Amino acid sequence: MSDQEKLLVSHCQKGDLEAYDLLMQRYEKKVYTLCYRMTGNKEDAADLTQESFLKAFRALPSFQGQSSFSTWLFRIATNTCLDERRKRQRKPQIFSLDNPLSTADGEIQLEFAGNEPDPLQITLEHELQKEIQELLQKLPPKQRAIIVMRDLQGFSYEEMAETFQVSLGTIKSRLSRARSRLRDLYRQREEQKGQSLHLKEKRGAEYEL
Numbered sequence: 001m002s003d004q005e006k007l008l009v010s011h012c013q014k015g016d017l018e019a020y021d022l023l024m025q026r027y028e029k030k031v032y033t034l035c036y037r038m039t040g041n042k043e044d045a046a047d048l049t050q051e052s053f054l055k056a057f058r059a060l061p062s063f064q065g066q067s068s069f070s071t072w073l074f075r076i077a078t079n080t081c082l083d084e085r086r087k088r089q090r091k092p093q094i095f096s097l098d099n100p101l102s103t104a105d106g107e108i109q110l111e112f113a114g115n116e117p118d119p120l121q122i123t124l125e126h127e128l129q130k131e132i133q134e135l136l137q138k139l140p141p142k143q144r145a146i147i148v149m150r151d152l153q154g155f156s157y158e159e160m161a162e163t164f165q166v167s168l169g170t171i172k173s174r175l176s177r178a179r180s181r182l183r184d185l186y187r188q189r190e191e192q193k194g195q196s197l198h199l200k201e202k203r204g205a206e207y208e209l
Contacts, residue, residue, distance in 0.1 A: 009069055013060050020060075024053055027070060030153075031077045037148040038081035048084060052077040067162045074155075075163040078145055085141050135185045143178035150175055 005026075011019035031052055036045035056076050063072060136144055149155040149163070161171045 005069055006065070009060070009063065009065070013063070020057055023069070027073055031073065034074065034077055034148070034153060035081055037152050038145065048077070048080055052080045055080065071159050071162040078149070078163060082141050082145060131189065135182060135189065138185055139178060139181060143174070143181060146175050147178050147182065
């Protein structure tokens with residue numbers, strides 16, 4: 001942590017609410033983004049962000065600075081999202097098209113040309129978001145969390161190891177399994193699409209006869 005952040009944390013631990021407001025302003029956007037990626041719902045993300053900061057404030061007296069404040073805070077936010085996911089079925093999440101999709105042939109960057117909105121483009125974009133979201137929803141919660149943190153949020157392996165309180169090797173192994181599972185789900189989806197298209201073409205040929 002920087003000296004300024006250490007000072008803010010120290011003041012927070014003494015009950016200084018203004019100092020905690022400054023910490024919230026510093027990390028609110030990133031914590032909200034993490035919660036939104038995990039839930040896919042703005043209202044849920046806002047609630048979970050507030051809950052995460054409230055939990056962090058209550059737990060501040062026990063924070064000893066063994067990890068950075070940000071890592072400690074993101075651990076609380078991640079666990080808060082996972083706990084909420086266990087409680088109830090999650091609502092659909094919007095997947096950002098700014099991030100590449102991992103496939104068996106490597107990463108695919110999703111791009112749309114042009115500046116003006118196009119009805120067909122919007123329709124295709126929504127369909128793609130829906131399909132990708134369905135794939136992510138099929139991942140176990142912890143695998144989804146690790147994909148979100150690494151591939152969507154850009155957390156380092158070290159930050160993730162501190163967040164989940166496991167070794168670097170464990171993080172890399174879990175991430176590899178999560179990516180492999182996502183690729184398998186993607187291939188299965190593409191195979192199902194191919195089979196469906198083949199059946200439609202076959203039925204069309206029968207009608208022509």
